Amino acid sequence: MSDPILFTRDLWVRVHDPNGGGSPIAVVRGANIELQRGATTCLVGESGSGKTVLMRALLGISGARPGVTAGTAWARPDGSEFPVPLVGPRKRWRGRALPSLRPGWAGYVFQHPSHSLDPLLRVGDQVGASVTIAHSGLTPAAVKRRVLHWLETVHLPNPEAVAQLFPHELSGGMAQRVAIAIALATEPDLLVADEPTTGLDWSVRRDIVDLLGELCRARGMSLLLISHDFQVVEHIADQLYVMFRGELVEDGPRRAFFEPGPGSHPYTRELQARSRALEEGSSPPRLHLAEQPTSSGAGCVYAHRCPWIREPSPERSALGERCRSVRPPDFRPSSDHRVRCIAVGEPT
């Protein structure tokens, strides 16, 4: 039964062209995303594919201008629907906060914990600021009790001492946990974690991922994990979205990705093959980055890298031209699995 806590319809985000071109370029192209309540959704894709921009836009913290240009988003924190005021160009939304949503209903763990902590404030004060968003009018002693509770929840040893530390006194793994504690302290219904395990050693990575999963189960919280670490995703995901150059090229439940079944998008296969190759110590598949994507925007976003077009089997030899010129339709191998690829939709 579908019970999304947040969903979008045909969301477009555009930003100024970094090469100085006149018209804004689309970095999120018609995203339809549904985050199920109490489930872990993973958003995977390579750097620059628009993962972070999409989520920031949804939570109204988009710094990218011009910003969201089309689409709708709805949040259902407690079953009733609220429109998410998607931010347009900044001058038009300044001063308008998320009116109908409880402050702190969504928590965000940013990509670089060391950048998202205030270097001049002690850890305890930063977590305390979050606590007061969820509960106004607490006495200082009550705030402190809750701060220690959250530091303990994220398995920081000796929370009393950690609360007194400044961010520069924390190791990478500790800073990451503090960032998670800050996000949790507003008691969010939805937690967005943007690559929370980057740059951590395996032991800490495992701890953080297990901790996030445990918190979801214990608190009924929904988790959106943005990652490009397929090993992490395989470990924790209930639902997956695969993003490539601004487009969600595939989504489906876990079994669609990690159990044998009908076709996956060739880009998903590329990601999986790379991850598996490294695990097995073999050489990762060659990448043909030299080919540039077509600038027209027509056709499949993956066409310039697709191995099925570059080295087509005899049956697929006619595909290349269509893939480059026609925007591929969505193909549904099963009711909850969607692949945006002509070749997958027309098995030969």
Next chain:
Amino acid sequence: MSAQNASSSLVLQAKGLSHRFPGGVAAVNGVDLEIREGEVVGLVGESGSGKTTLGKLLLHIIPPDTGRVAFEGQDLAELSPRERRRTRSRMQMIYQTAAASLNPGLTVGQHLEETVRLHRPEDAHRADALVDETLTAFRLNGKRALHPSQLSGGEQRRVVVARSLLPRPSLLVADEPTAGLDASVKADVIDLLRNARGGRTAFLFISHELDVVRYVADRVLVMYRGRIVECMPAAALDPRDTEVDHHPYTERLLSAAFKATRRVESPMIRPTEDLFKAGCSYRAACHRTEPDDPSWSRCSQHTPDLIPLRAGHRVSCHVVAPSPTEAS
């Protein structure tokens, strides 16, 4: 691989390297290290274990408190600052944060042109063509006039890698060159590094990602609190192989792989006497020994040596690799 054979020449030889930061913490503590021509040496360990400091000591970016580094047979400490600057062309470092090691005011092209001017003056007349060649090789076509802030993380990283390889170094210390990159760009950066100079550049490859290290390196060093606690062929760094003995710390790292067959839980850090004075620095978190064990006194009093377990595999642990004198 081929680099392992003893006849290929030593690029770098370090003996007894130590460095203590103000405040008294030994970041690097008595490290010996040899790197041969074209060899890729992986260096793994938790944050704060001294990996980056060791890399900087090897290049004399930080002079060591004690110990010597010989680069291509020359003792770096005996070189005049000017001579040392000249050796810089042949020993390069890729710093951890690519964005921070690029000058925000210079374009990609200017970064590379400057490198040619400084490190390859003989090629200065064809700098323009050389930069274009490099940009093509690193798939940065069309980015020449852009500033670092206009590049994606992967592109910044490629600029840094391109810049460090342009002087044709014989040794490159790469400090987490793939952290935060997605799988495709990561594979790309790894391949660019491996193929540098037709495999004649030796690397110290520092990383958290054990699978990447196993793929890239010939030999892997594990560092814990400033010491090398294990040295092994890269193939031994396999989470699914439970036959091979490892240092307890390596064991814990490997068992944290998602596909590992069993997870080694580290006990809560035990309060112990000054860990840096004597004994094994891992004993406070070790699952192989406890204060009640008969072995504890040895672990807390004597610093274990690197003892060979088998060819090319040495471990510094009283429990896993007792030294021959203790065993007798």
